[in-house]
Amino acid sequence: MEKTTRRLPIVERDEWLQPVEAQMNLRHERYERKMADIGRSAGSLVDYANGYRYFGWQWDDVLDGWWLREWLPGAHDVYVFGDFNNWQRTEIRMHKDAAGVWSAFFPAAMYRDRLRHGSLYKIHVHGDNGWLDRIPAYARRVVQDDETKNYTAQFWNPAEPFDWRGDAFDASKIGSLLIYEAHVGMAQEREGVGTYREFTEKILPIIKKDGYNAVQLMAVAEHPYYGSFGYHVSSFFAPSSRCGTPEELKELIRRAHELGLAVIMDLVHAHYVKNLNEGINSLDGTDHLYSPPGDAGYQQYWDSKLFDYGKEEVQHFLLSNVKYWLDEFHFDGYRFDGVTSMIYRHHGYVTFDSRDRFFDEGVNGDALTYLTLANRLAHDFRPSAVTIAEDVSGMPGMCIPIADGGIGFDYRLGMAIPDFWIKQLKEVPDEQWDIREMWSVMTDRLPEVKTVAYAESHDQALVGDKTIAFRLMDKEMYFHMDRASENIVIDRGMALHKMIRLMTISTGGQAYLNFMGNEFGHPEWIDFPREGNGWSYAHARRQWSLAKNGFLRYAWLGDFDRAMIRLVKKYKVLADGYPWNLLMDERNKTMAFSHGDLLFVFNWHPSASIPDYELPVQAPGKYVPVLSTDESRFGGQERQSMAAEHFSFDAGEGDGQRQPHIRIYNTSRTATVYLRKK
Structure with missing residues (x-):
């Protein structure tokens, strides 16, 4: 591999980066070396990212049977067991190859009537941490037992594959992104967990009517603790079974496409749940299978495990996951969660007060290489794919094309904007608001960096915080949101709620995001079932009826949001730039x-x-x-x-x-x- 001799376009265009040109070159050269290695071994990055087509359950036409494969290099012994062998743990032994891949073959002649669609199974792993029953990392379906609450992998092989014929949706043709962030489980009004089917039938039409053109789905990958909001992932290839089957999620996406809506997945590759029973932590008995060993593999701020992005097999696992959701479920792109935590060994818990912070020993170069590969893969496999980075640090090149020396994201989240609004509402009387500061915060972005502006997302709605509407009007919302009531707190809150949203969408970026229900001023916080609230679902839902009630003011806020979105689309405000x-x-x-x-x-x-x-x-x-x-x-x-x-x-x-x-x-x-x- 030849060293970079020409000046990278990103450095050529930005004088601020020229003193660190050597570091920028090194960062790009690491990516180029990795691409060259992948090209030699697999031909292309798209062909390389096929782990989901090799690991897990795979049908063999030649041998007429099923293979089950799992990468467990540190394991001493591995068995597979399930309802197809009466849960006998040590009857079916898997065999290890030189690469640390364990496999077992199930001839159709022997297992046709036993290994059926819906069969339950686990692997029994003997490692340095003893004998443990585990769920394979490549499991595509994981279900929870209603009585024991234990999770088990499920053999998922519907008689007929999902019919994607006619789904030729192209996200690049929808115009400027107007994103409706949603959580399927809490999208229903009843107390309980909402389903993919309910979301398809009830919520997609609302999103379409409101004028948004993209849905951003949270908590897609399986996670054992509902209250984690989907951020403590246990099974990266299994859609959450709480909300229904994989086919029902696919039907949701196909219906969204029919309505002209792109579907973006909130992808969590920054960390994973530390649970042994449900997750991939120490799956082979070592503490360094998917993580760096020891304390380096622990995210102390989130109480979770970190990925070792420099390890080839981990990179392959994550890249295969990127391709999997685009390929198997037809997602239109990703919002990469926790990018700041990924790219710094200190996870962003420092002050970014100098240029050196982006190039010092705190930077995780392996993570930057991985993210560059992930963006290249997503766009190579699906040119219309959208990628959004949740990075608060301002890492140079995050949203610059890879060919120019960047990391290749299409957008970054404008995270300073909601922080600003909440700070204003909490600390400064509105008669003292500094309009010049407001303008500066809203427009503080580099010309080349496309930004997703938002006044509030799910973060501002969680218990312990407040939505903009609730912070403006608080308890008065319970007593004075009827249209006949006269209340100066409500009048002020209604006025500022509309102004804040219009200001954000018209000045903050090239795309816009809203969390479901916030468009009509949803009155309450989000609080998932937990011991502290008696495992209640009362606040893990959305009260859509408030916006439909003609006697309440919520409808007025919703009507304004629709009119605002309509105007922004008609006059192409987001595409107009600053x-x-x-x-x-x-x-x-x-x-x-x-x-x-x-x-x-x-x-x-x-x-x-x-x-x-x-x-x-x-x-x-x-x-x-x-x-x-x-x-x-x-x-x-x-x-x-x-x-x-x-x-x-x-x-x-x-x-x-x-x-x-x-x-x-x-x-x-x-x-x-x-x-x-x-």
Whole structure:
């Protein structure tokens, strides 16, 4: 492999990176060396990532039977047992090859009537930690016994394979991403665990009606503790059986595609559950099968196990997992969870106060190489695939194309935005909000880095925190959300809720995300069943009926969200890039900016409504309001007429040229969008 001689485009374009050019080159060369190794061994990265087609249960046409294979190099003995042999642990011995792969063959002539679709099984592993009953890492279906609560692998072989014919969805054609983040299990209104089928029948139509074009599904891979929100994964190739069968998840995705919705999976490759009974921890009896040995393999902040990204077999396992969900389930891409934890040995728990932090000994170069390979694989296998990085550190090149020296993600999450809103609401009275700081936070991104903006996600809704709606209106939501009630807390909360969302979507990035229910101001936190709440499902659900009730104000918030999404799509606001700053009036807490022919005016002042307020516009013309947070149809007072016409006039010199202005009634706690007509 030749060393990089040309300057990487990412360094060429960014003077800030030129002092660390050698480190950037080294990072890219590590990826290139790995790609060359894969090319020599497998031909291509796509062909390399086929672990799910070799391990686990695989049918052999030549020998007419099933193979079961598992990588367990440190094991001394391995047996497979299940209902097909009356759970006799040491009857069917697996055999080990030179690579540490154990296998057993099940001839159809002998097992046809015993090894059936739905059969339960485990492996019995003798390792350094003794004899343990375990679930194979490549199990595609894992179920929990209702009585014992124990998890068991399940032989999954439907008589007819799922019919994907006609599913030719292309996520690249949906336009700017408008993501509806959802959790299938808590998406229903009844107390209990929702199913894939319920989500398909009841929730997908809501998402479509609301105008979103992508669904981001959380907690897809199997996880033993429901309250982990899916982040303590135990079986990486098995969709959560709580919500139904793999076929029902596939039907959900196919139906979403029919509705024009992309489906993005929340992929957890940052860590895995430490449980021995359910997970892959010490599966071969050693502490370093999928993890680095000792303390280096433990994520102390999350009480979970870390992956050893530099180990070839672990890389192969994870890359095969990336391809598996795209191939077998037709997901349209991934939101990679916990990227910051992956790429730093300190997991991001430091202050990123200098450029050296991105290149010092705290950086996990193996993780960066893995993520680059994962992005290359996803886009090679499915060119329309979308990849999103959850990285709070700002690692250089995270969302730059691999060929330019980047890591290859399409988007990063704008995590500073929800943090800012929550901090404002918690610590600063809104009459003291700094509109210049607000503008800076919303627009603080590099031109090349596509950002997913969001005011709040599932993180802000968890017990111990509060949603924006709940933080604004709190207990008053229980007593004064009926439309006949008069309450200044509710009035303020409704107004700011709409303004915050419109500000975020119109300034924060090139894509937008909302967590289910937040669009209509869902009143309560998320609290999964646990010992502390009596194992209650009361807060692990979404009360959709609140938004459908014509006597409550939730419907107004939902109506505004739909109108906002419709406007953003119609005028391609997200694709327009940075907003054009026209006015920052700190005294009156008023800002104005434009996107194409749209003029956005935000008056954050709690009381100052100003008649004949003059503000600059980008071009002359007639400006007519097309959306306002104060419209009566959204629960506002409609203090300005939506039928008004505002003609520009010449207000003298501005920036070396004549600056057109308009006059409006600038009402307090209102955001209004005007359309310029020539």
